[in-house]
Amino acid sequence: MNPNNPLMYALFPTNHHQKKSLSKKSFAYKVVCSESIFSYSNKYGLPPPEKKFNKETHEEIPSTPLDDLEKRIKIMISNKFREGIMGKCILPSARVNAEGISDNYITSTDRCVFIKDNTLRKRAIAWRLNSVGINHKKNRCPVCKEPFNRRHIKFCDIASIPTFEKILNTKDLQQYRFDLQRNELPDNYNILDSLLNHKRYKTFSRFMQELYTYWELNK
Known part of the structure; x- marks a missing residue:
């Protein structure tokens, strides 16, 4: 894994006693063995973190790769689905969480x-x-x-x-x-x-x- 990947520390703590081998069936192992979504964000279309500003000074607050990560991943997946012809054939009402969650409907499961x-x-x-x-x-x-x-x-x-x-x-x-x-x-x-x-x-x-x-x- 790329040393700059923000998951590096979470999965491989610097403290020697905290290190544990990962099961090959575990999600973490699959993440480690796959291309880093952070290192290849341009390839996967992961949006950058939203700009945030200090309310008092109005200066921009430096962002980190983990800022708004869940929201950004949902946007990325949503964009990928919209690119596919087959995904467009599934109406919002045919998806599991169609009611009241308009921002997420396109990534939810077909009934x-x-x-x-x-x-x-x-x-x-x-x-x-x-x-x-x-x-x-x-x-x-x-x-x-x-x-x-x-x-x-x-x-x-x-x-x-x-x-x-x-x-x-x-x-x-x-x-x-x-x-x-x-x-x-x-x-x-x-x-x-x-x-x-x-x-x-x-x-x-x-x-x-x-x-x-x-x-x-x-x-």
């Missing part, structure tokens, strides 16, 4: 992570991670027959195929339209994203099951 049904949870997470259908070259779009990816749901209008159309009700389609009207969303935001965002998990499950059935029958 679909806590779906009880194992198969449904895995498929929902796979969809959020953009990994549905792309692990096998034979998984084709039912409309254009090209290798499947999430964009086909919207741009090939898969939801209009009778097999899939009958799964969706008027409210599902209305909520999807409202999502597009009220939020700044990526071009590939589609009905499946909307179903997850509005906790329409059973409908999402039926839609996905039809998609997997199609792939199974058309290998």
Whole structure:
């Protein structure tokens, strides 16, 4: 670890009797073995400490790397999530701490992570991670027959195929339209994203099951 890293003293006290070996499974060990977020703040986009001034003299108070650290890390993570397309497909209301914590919503957990049904949870997470259908070259779009990816749901209008159309009700389609009207969303935001965002998990499950059935029958 870089000697200038502010965690150096905390993890490796200068007092010889206080030194203890770290377990390889411990968080501290992982921190020590990873690149220092402090030494490489430009790489990770960690904001600098906010400037603070003496109320009486109005002189700037020298900052330290640990000043407002928790707040700065949250800002960094928030910025990273905003850079990613997939993170933008998750509406604030679909996150665990959506109510009353507007500054932190983008870093909180997507509710679909806590779906009880194992198969449904895995498929929902796979969809959020953009990994549905792309692990096998034979998984084709039912409309254009090209290798499947999430964009086909919207741009090939898969939801209009009778097999899939009958799964969706008027409210599902209305909520999807409202999502597009009220939020700044990526071009590939589609009905499946909307179903997850509005906790329409059973409908999402039926839609996905039809998609997997199609792939199974058309290998």
